[in-house]
Amino acid sequence: MSEKNKTMMHELPVEAYTSQEWLDMEMKYIFSKTWQFAGFVEDVAEPGDYISVQAGLNNIFIVKGRDHRLRAFHNMCRHRGTQLLRAVGKAKKAISCPYHDWTYDLEGKLISIPKREEEFPQLKGELHKCGLNLHEASVDIFKGMLFVHPDKDAPSIMEFFGEVEPYLGPHIVEDLVEYSENDNEPFYSREIKANWKIVVENYIDHYHLAHLHEGTLNMYDHARAEFGWAGPHYWFYEPLVPDYAKDVKNAAPYPLIDSVPEDKIGAYVPWLFPNIGITEGESSWNSFHVIPLAPDRTLVNIRTKVMNVSEREFTRQYTKSSMHKLWSHYGNKGKYEGDPETDPMASGDFMAEDVYACEQQQKSLYSPKFQVGAQAQRGEYAISKFQSVIKEWIEKYKDQ
Amino acid sequence: MSKFYKLQITDLRKETADSVSVAFDLPYELYNEFNYKAGQYLTVKFTIGGEEVRRSYSLCSSPVMEEPLRIGVKKVKGGLVSNHINDSLKVGDTVEVMVPEGRFTADIKEGNYKTYYLFSAGSGITPILSILRTVLFREPRSYVHMIYGNSNQESIMFQNELEQLQEQYFDRFVLVHSLSRPKSKWSDLWKSSKDKPYLKGRIDKKTVSRFIGEYPPYAQNAEYYICGPGTMIQNTKEALKDMDVPGERIFTESFGGQTEGADQDAWENATLIAHLDGEKIEVNVPKGKTLLRTLISQGKNPPYSCEGGVCSTCICKVKNGKVHMKNNLALTDEEVADGYALSCQSIPLTESVEIVYE
Numbered sequence: 001m002s003e004k005n006k007t008m009m010h011e012l013p014v015e016a017y018t019s020q021e022w023l024d025m026e027m028k029y030i031f032s033k034t035w036q037f038a039g040f041v042e043d044v045a046e047p048g049d050y051i052s053v054q055a056g057l058n059n060i061f062i063v064k065g066r067d068h069r070l071r072a073f074h075n076m077c078r079h080r081g082t083q084l085l086r087a088v089g090k091a092k093k094a095i096s097c098p099y100h101d102w103t104y105d106l107e108g109k110l111i112s113i114p115k116r117e118e119e120f121p122q123l124k125g126e127l128h129k130c131g132l133n134l135h136e137a138s139v140d141i142f143k144g145m146l147f148v149h150p151d152k153d154a155p156s157i158m159e160f161f162g163e164v165e166p167y168l169g170p171h172i173v174e175d176l177v178e179y180s181e182n183d184n185e186p187f188y189s190r191e192i193k194a195n196w197k198i199v200v201e202n203y204i205d206h207y208h209l210a211h212l213h214e215g216t217l218n219m220y221d222h223a224r225a226e227f228g229w230a231g232p233h234y235w236f237y238e239p240l241v242p243d244y245a246k247d248v249k250n251a252a253p254y255p256l257i258d259s260v261p262e263d264k265i266g267a268y269v270p271w272l273f274p275n276i277g278i279t280e281g282e283s284s285w286n287s288f289h290v291i292p293l294a295p296d297r298t299l300v301n302i303r304t305k306v307m308n309v310s311e312r313e314f315t316r317q318y319t320k321s322s323m324h325k326l327w328s329h330y331g332n333k334g335k336y337e338g339d340p341e342t343d344p345m346a347s348g349d350f351m352a353e354d355v356y357a358c359e360q361q362q363k364s365l366y367s368p369k370f371q372v373g374a375q376a377q378r379g380e381y382a383i384s385k386f387q388s389v390i391k392e393w394i395e396k397y398k399d400q
Numbered sequence: 401m402s403k404f405y406k407l408q409i410t411d412l413r414k415e416t417a418d419s420v421s422v423a424f425d426l427p428y429e430l431y432n433e434f435n436y437k438a439g440q441y442l443t444v445k446f447t448i449g450g451e452e453v454r455r456s457y458s459l460c461s462s463p464v465m466e467e468p469l470r471i472g473v474k475k476v477k478g479g480l481v482s483n484h485i486n487d488s489l490k491v492g493d494t495v496e497v498m499v500p501e502g503r504f505t506a507d508i509k510e511g512n513y514k515t516y517y518l519f520s521a522g523s524g525i526t527p528i529l530s531i532l533r534t535v536l537f538r539e540p541r542s543y544v545h546m547i548y549g550n551s552n553q554e555s556i557m558f559q560n561e562l563e564q565l566q567e568q569y570f571d572r573f574v575l576v577h578s579l580s581r582p583k584s585k586w587s588d589l590w591k592s593s594k595d596k597p598y599l600k601g602r603i604d605k606k607t608v609s610r611f612i613g614e615y616p617p618y619a620q621n622a623e624y625y626i627c628g629p630g631t632m633i634q635n636t637k638e639a640l641k642d643m644d645v646p647g648e649r650i651f652t653e654s655f656g657g658q659t660e661g662a663d664q665d666a667w668e669n670a671t672l673i674a675h676l677d678g679e680k681i682e683v684n685v686p687k688g689k690t691l692l693r694t695l696i697s698q699g700k701n702p703p704y705s706c707e708g709g710v711c712s713t714c715i716c717k718v719k720n721g722k723v724h725m726k727n728n729l730a731l732t733d734e735e736v737a738d739g740y741a742l743s744c745q746s747i748p749l750t751e752s753v754e755i756v757y758e
Contacts, residue, residue, distance in 0.1 A: 067643040068616035093644060106644050140513070140620045156621070158513035158541045 007371055011387035017195040017365050023295050029397040030274050030390065031056025035160050037276040037289050038062060038139070038146040040178065040303065044070060048092025052085070054291075058150040060137050061085045063095065065106045072139035072148050073108050078132040085134075095134070108134035143278070144173030145287060160231075161272065167228075167235035169268035169280030172259040176285055176305035179254075187286070188302035192355050194362035196275065196292040197390070199300060202358050203288065204234050204271050204386060207379025212357055215333030216350035219244045219326070220267050227382065232273035232389045234382055239266040240282065244326055251324040254283035255307040255317045273389060283307070283317075296362055402705060402713075404445055404496040405430060410468055412491055415557045419474035419523060420486050421460060424497065426469055436463050436500035438508060438534035439527045439625075439653070442471055443498040443705040448480055455481040456706040458527035458627075458653070459500060460558065462534045464508075469500075472557060474523035501711055502527075503730065504653035506625065508534050514542045515617035519636045521549035521603055521628030525557050527653055528627050536569050544569075545615045549578040549603040549632065574615050578603050603632055608639035627653040630729075654710060654729040666724070670748035674716075675756040676702055685748050691716075691723065691755065692743040702743060702757060709745040716743045721753035 007014045016022045036055035043051055050063035052075045061075040075083045077097035084097045094111070095104045103112045109128035113120060116127075123130045136152040142161050149157075158165075180187050192199055202208070209222045218241070225238035244251055248265060256265075260282070268280035277288035284304050291299040306314070321327070335353070338346030344356035364370050375384060411423035426434055441458040461470040476482045489495070504527055506516070516535055520528040525548060535542055550556045556577065566575055577598035599607060624645060626636045633652050640650055672691055674681045685694045692714050695702045704714040709727035718739045723746035731740055743755065 065644045067622075067640065067645045068612055069622050069645075070620050107646050141618055156511060156513040158619075159511055162541070 009372055009387060010375060010384035011391055012197075014365055014370065016390075017197060017362070018295050020295055023292060025394055025398070026274075026292070026390070027056050029394045031292075032058060032150055033393065033397055034274055035140075035142075035147040035149045035154070035157055036060075037272075037287065038148045040287075040305075041141055041144050041146060041174065042178070043146065050086065052083075053148060055148050055150060058137070059083050060139075060148040060150065061095070062139050062146065062148065063092075063106065066093070070139045070141075070146075071106055071108070072137040073104075074135040074137055074150070076135065077102055078110065078134060079113075104134050108136055110134075143168065144176075145276075161233070163231035164233035164235055164270060164272065167230055167237070167268075168270055168278070169285075170260050170264055171257055171268075171280050171285050173285060173305065175259060175308060176257065177308045179284070179304050179306045186301040187304040188300070188351065190300055190351075190355065191293065192298045192300055192358055193296060194298055194358040195295055195365075196290050196298040197386070198358045198361055199290050199298050200271060200275070200277075200386060201383045202354050203269075203277050204236070204382040205380060206236070206382065207376045208357070212335070212353050213350045215335055216331060216348060216353060219330040229382075229385055232393075234271040234273075234386065236269040236271075237266055238269075241330070244330065247324070247326065248282055250320055251326040252283040253318060253321045255309050255313060256283055257281075257285065257307055271386075274393075402498060402701075402703060404498055405433075406494045407469075407497045409489060409491050409493050409495060411470075412489060415472065416474075416555055418486065418555075419472065419557055420489075421470050421472045421558075422485065422489065422495075423461070423468040423470040424495070433499050434469065436469075437505040438463060438530040439505035440500040440502035441527065441706075441711070442469065442500055443711075444471075444481075444485075445496040445498075446481060446484060448484055453481055454705065454707060456502075456708065456711055458502075458530070460526040460529045462530050462537065464534050464538050472523060472526035472529075474557070498705055501705060501713060502653075503712060504625075504627065504651055506531050506535065506623065506651070508538050510538055510540075512539045512542055513619045513621065514539065515619045515622040516542060516544045516546075517612070517617075517622060517624045518544060518546040519549075519603060519608070519624070519626040519628070519632075520546070521632045522551075522555070523557065524628035524632070524653070526627075528625065529558055529561070531625060532565065532573075536565060536573060541619070543572045543574075543618050545574045545611070545617075547576050547578055547599075547603055547607065547611055549580070549628065551581045552579055552583045553598075554583065576611060578607060602635075603628070604635050605639035605642065608636055609643055612643065622649060624650045625652075626650070630654050652729075666747040667749055667751055670721075670750065671752040672748065673720075673752070673754040674700075674702075675754075676700060677757070685753075689747075690726075690744055691746045691748070691753070695743075704744050707744045709742050712742060714743045715740055716746075716755040716757050717741070718746075719754040719756055721748065721750035723747060723753055723755075724749050 038053040044062055044064045047064050047066040047068060052059055052061045059075040061073050062070055064070050075085050079100055079102045082097055082099045084099055085095050093106060101114050105111050110132045111127060138149040138154040140147055140157040142157050147157055206225055206227060209217055220238045221241045222238060227236040240248060265282050271277045275290040279286040279288060284306050286302050286304045289301045293299055332348040334340060334346035334348045336345045340347045344352040407424040409422055410425045413421045415421055436459060441456045443454055443456045445454050457471040457473050459469060460472045461467050473482050473485045475486045518528050518532060532544055535544055562575060565573060579598050579600060580602045582600060624640055626633050633654055637650060668687050670685050672683050672685050672694060674695060681700060683694060683698055692702055692704055705711050710729045712730035718741050723741050725742055725745040727745050728742055730742060
């Protein structure tokens with residue numbers, strides 16, 4: 001067995017980015033102990049609608065009752081643990097497992113078992129008092145997003161997000177509509193060959209914006225960025241550069257989001273602990289969901305929302321923007337000359353640039369020569385802070 | 401237990417043509433005793449025409465604001481006490497008042513993130529107003545969705561106060577009025593139904609399910625509070641249950657309205673054995689008398705306050721025999737199944753009944 005690599009990233013050892021052991025710990029002590037992003041409110045729009053989502057080690061089933069209230073249960077039939085629950089019946093008043101048709105009501109109480117008397121004589125009295133009800137979980141809404149928590153008595157979602165809420169954008173997310181090229185698919189989805197924390201650290205790194213993205217995110221004024229921490233969460237805001245700000249109405253790629261007052265326009269880019277970022281811009285609003293697949297593989301799903309306007313109005317803005325002279329100096333120029341198809345640094349696409357940087361960093365982690373040489377005290381402060389929050393959560397739950 | 405304190409009236413406010421709110425001065429030394437939760441009520445005692453009478457009225461004031469205790473009282477047709485309060489009381493009078501009681505309360509805490517559905521009709525607004533104001537003030541993140549039923553625009557109690565709250569908390573407080581016999585003006589003829597700021601009709605099943613469909617909960621921890629006459633409660637509760645709202649999220653308080661009892665089934669001259677404060681009392685129950693009244697007429701001192709089957713102060717456990725409760729608005733089905741009864745509402749159904757005040 002190889003010796004453990006004790007080199008530090010800042011607060012965490014390098015092995016936290018490469019080992020299955022660390023990922024297992026994170027799954028147990030972070031992803032199964034926090035409110036986890038589960039989609040948008042409209043994913044479970046009508047009574048009887050349901051979805052199931054993976055949240056850390058737990059698969060959670062969310063269903064909307066006829067009282068328009070969401071319920072969440074662990075997606076696990078109490079009979080043999082099968083992950084097959086679905087809402088059934090004309091009125092969608094029941095949750096059932098198709099394997100043996102065990103059925104529960106919308107409060108998770110077991111209400112029927114086929115051949116109960118013959119096959120389960122030990123289950124006497126009322127079924128819902130037999131200790132075989134569904135395990136309850138928690139579900140709530142924050143900023144138009146669904147979140148689940150595996151504990152039935154989880155601390156309220158506002159206790160978790162309350163501190164960072166004042167730093168988020170003024171966008172009224174509920175009034176926006178999702179934009180995607182293909183129905184039922186996120187706007188952007190890609191597997192990145194890097195540890196999930198590398199992806200997060202890239203997202204919250206202010207120092208790289210003016211460099212890696214010098215030709216792609218230069219319509220935002222990085223020099224005037226403000227950022228900090230609120231609870232376990234990171235917040236970030238930067239205004240538009242003056243050239244863009246003065247004609248944003250015509251230059252913005254999509255119609256401006258009207259819930260943002262003129263003097264508040266900019267990019268709000270918070271990171272909500274542990275694995276969901278939101279990017280709240282002048283004309284689009286995005287969720288940036290980071291899902292660890294393996295120590296060195298991470299799935300990123302981006303869902304995007306825009307103003308709820310007609311197709312015609314949308315196209316008109318898009319056309320106006322694409323012809324706007326602003327974009328000849330801003331927003332889409334590769335850092336280097338080259339083939340935009342094969343060289344991410346010539347692509348003019350900031351996501352391609354980030355993915356490239358993350359993957360290249362992950363590769364280095366295995367080198368015996370790897371070390372972090374120095375840390376930018378302001379621009380990279382967030383990175384070591386994020387690592388210390390990770391450490392804190394693991395330590396908090398490890399001994400419980 | 402049933403101790404009364406003399407409190408002075410500091411303010412009497414006419415809320416509508418047939419209702420007042422009454423504020424009391426609370427001496428500093430009684431602050432602790434009169435500490436209350438939003439939704440609770442006060443029991444007041446008067447001697448009218450030589451007879452001692454008690455009534456309970458819900459507090460409409462909020463325990464988290466710096467303000468005096470205030471109850472809302474609507475005249476009941478032929479009602480002895482409500483008319484007395486409305487017509488005869490003056491600022492400066494003293495009234496005998498018991499400490500706040502009642503189980504129709506919400507657990508209101510600063511960190512809560514909840515959606516409260518409040519359903520009220522007529523003077524049922526009083527405890528609801530207290531809950532409403534306390535939630536809006538104390539829980540800055542919670543939402544309140546409320547329906548208030550009245551017969552017409554003029555019978556709406558606390559109208560100004562409600563309008564102010566709507567203005568101040570517009571982003572998390574929705575109020576819909578429901579009027580069963582709205583007064584129409586000539587100018588209404590030109591208005592479309594959309595312009596009218598109220599629903600027409602009584603609060604019934606359809607109103608309730610439409611209202612929830614239109615204003616679904618945002619914070620998912622939702623609770624449902626209902627206060628009004630018996631039928632309104634029944635309808636609202638049934639509507640909620642039809643929509644699969646779990647029973648433990650529904651809270652009700654009924655204002656008056658007794659059910660017709662099975663008086664004729666009472667056992668005449670049944671024997672009552674009561675265990676009270678360590679004493680064993682044995683007595684016959686005269687026809688038509690409740691267990692509580694029987695004990696009081698014997699000079700005993702059983703706990704009670706509202707005598708309306710609402711407050712549950714007089715709760716006892718039936719050890720032997722059976723009783724019938726004329727009116728039970730306080731105990732849950734489980735409590736009744738466990739043998740609990742309201743002694744102020746209970747008449748004996750068996751030859752002998754044994755009860756314990758625990």
